[in-house]
Amino acid sequence: MFYQCPKCKSCWQQPIIKCPNCFLELERIKSNKAKVIGVSRVTIPTLTHPKVPYFVLVLEDESGNRWAQKSVEEYKIGEEVSFKPESSSEAVAIWRVKYDILEAIEKAVELIGGIKVNQDSKIIILPTLFVPAHPYLGENTNPQVLNTVIKFLIKKGAKSENIKVAGQSFDEVPIEASAQKSQFLQVCSENKVSLLDLAQTEFVAKTVDSFNFEISAELYNQDVIINLPTLNLHPKLGVAGATENIFKFFNKRSYLSLKYLFASEQIFTKINKSLPENILTIGEAMNVQKKNKLTVLLSFVLASYNMVNMDRVFAEICLLDSLPNYLKKTKIENIPVAGRKIKEVQFNIESI
Numbered sequence: 043m044f045y046q047c048p049k050c051k052s053c054w055q056q057p058i059i060k061c062p063n064c065f066l067e068l069e070r071i072k073s074n075k076a077k078v079i080g081v082s083r084v085t086i087p088t089l090t091h092p093k094v095p096y097f098v099l100v101l102e103d104e105s106g107n108r109w110a111q112k113s114v115e116e117y118k119i120g121e122e123v124s125f126k127p128e129s130s131s132e133a134v135a136i137w138r139v140k141y142d143i144l145e146a147i148e149k150a151v152e153l154i155g156g157i158k159v160n161q162d163s164k165i166i167i168l169p170t171l172f173v174p175a176h177p178y179l180g181e182n183t184n185p186q187v188l189n190t191v192i193k194f195l196i197k198k199g200a201k202s203e204n205i206k207v208a209g210q211s212f213d214e215v216p217i218e219a220s221a222q223k224s225q226f227l228q229v230c231s232e233n234k235v236s237l238l239d240l241a242q243t244e245f246v247a248k249t250v251d252s253f254n255f256e257i258s259a260e261l262y263n264q265d266v267i268i269n270l271p272t273l274n275l276h277p278k279l280g281v282a283g284a285t286e287n288i289f290k291f292f293n294k295r296s297y298l299s300l301k302y303l304f305a306s307e308q309i310f311t312k313i314n315k316s317l318p319e320n321i322l323t324i325g326e327a328m329n330v331q332k333k334n335k336l337t338v339l340l341s342f343v344l345a346s347y348n349m350v351n352m353d354r355v356f357a358e359i360c361l362l363d364s365l366p367n368y369l370k371k372t373k374i375e376n377i378p379v380a381g382r383k384i385k386e387v388q389f390n391i392e393s394i
């Protein structure tokens with residue numbers, strides 16, 4: 043991706059918004075091909091990059107933009123680097139946010155087969171909204187990512203009045219307080235989309251193999267459902283990510299009783315059968331929380347139609363030492379990965 047002035051045709055790699063010479067808004071131009079112009083082989087492991095050898099490539103696109111990228115495959119100078127999409131519903135796409143969150147979201151979603159949206163599509167977005175906390179703490183979905191997902195949908199043809207941002211409080215804190223401090227309220231009003239308190243909606247009973255779920259009826263009136271979790275490590279759960287977030291579509295009472303009666307992995311195996319199909323999960327891994335709640339800058343976006351696979355890929359990226367039970371049966375080698383390879387983005391965040 044690069045940014046070009048429509049008048050003087052100057053280009054920038056960073057989204058500086060306006061040309062400093064002409065004061066015109068820059069146009070976003072996609073770069074489709076990148077050529078290798080430099081290769082370094084790294085053989086010394088570090089705490090954050092423990093697996094060696096790996097390669098650091100210097101890439102150049104057709105407009106002369108250059109950047110460095112880690113690779114597990116060796117490339118020769120002059121070779122082209124490209125990324126194949128994976129259309130399987132099991133696939134997980136990984137893309138790094140360089141400067142432009144929109145580019146990362148567009149790329150990640152495109153790599154798993156895209157999303158169909160038109161002006162009549164009713165859309166619900168479920169970001170992580172657990173606590174009233176400022177964005178830098180990494181507790182909730184980053185508001186810039188929520189903002190960009192809404193803009194991505196509008197760019198694809200959706201109407202803002204058909205988009206709802208959903209949330210629900212499972213404790214004493216009113217959802218409005220969390221929405222305000224996390225800056226979600228501001229994002230919603232700027233984009234003219236509504237904030238929906240799921241606790242105020244009707245719930246429908248679904249039974250799967252003697253498990254009784256009560257799920258918000260809103261979910262069954264939508265054309266597009268987007269699960270938008272922040273992906274974090276967690277001292278008890280191991281991973282607090284895509285699957286944990288989806289519980290917010292449940293009735294609070296149903297959620298608490300299920301959690302009390304059953305282990306998470308039992309619920310997770312049934313949960314998918316009770317939810318509508320084709321829920322798109324866009325996982326935000328910008329400021330990722332370690333188990334001690336301190337954050338590490340990772341700057342990734344993941345996309346998948348399978349939320350368990352996404353959590354499994356995220357655990358692998360963070361080199362999590364022991365997997366939570368609900369992820370143990372999901373073999374990493376069976377998950378098709380598009381975009382960046384797991385080994386290229388692995389980062390032992392607990393080591394720093």
Ligand SMILES: [Zn+2]
Pocket residue numbers: 047048049050051052061062063064065066
């Ligand atoms: Zn210019």
